[in-house]
Amino acid sequence: MGYDASKLKTPNECRIVMRRAQERELPDVYNTAFKRLCELTGAANDDPSDPLIADFYKTLAAYEQLLSEKNERNTIASRTRQKITNKGVHQSLIEWTRGKTETNGFKLLVEKGLPEYTGEFLVVLYAHRFPQDVVSLAKSRLTEHGIALPASH
Incomplete structure (x- = not known):
């Protein structure tokens, strides 16, 4: 049992563990506490009218923890x-995805095996909210790194 x-x-408390x-x-x-840290940070920034906001803050928490x-x-x-x-x-998210190169956050999160915390992953997850070119760019960036695409909401 985990x-x-x-x-x-x-x-x-998560960081101490x-x-x-x-x-x-x-x-x-470590991985379980890391995910909990991201969940708590997302929940603290939740916008009941827009689940993308909480999900984004989970990604930001992951990135900042890895930077730290x-x-x-x-x-x-x-x-x-x-x-x-x-x-x-x-x-x-649109501007980062349209960028000519991957962001430092994308590189670090993928390097650490946490692609589900990248902005590109969020763009694909919420594909219906983004322009088609942005979704295509996000998908290609993920697949170039061998990352399975999420099913969009």
């Missing part, structure tokens, strides 16, 4: 957050 992360109530799991080399516990681990200090994706503030989640 680790029950439902008792973790805050992102900070994740750090201990890394120290003890318990990848299953890579930098060995708490790291905020400030340029990502600034773009969201200025353009909104939907338009930012």
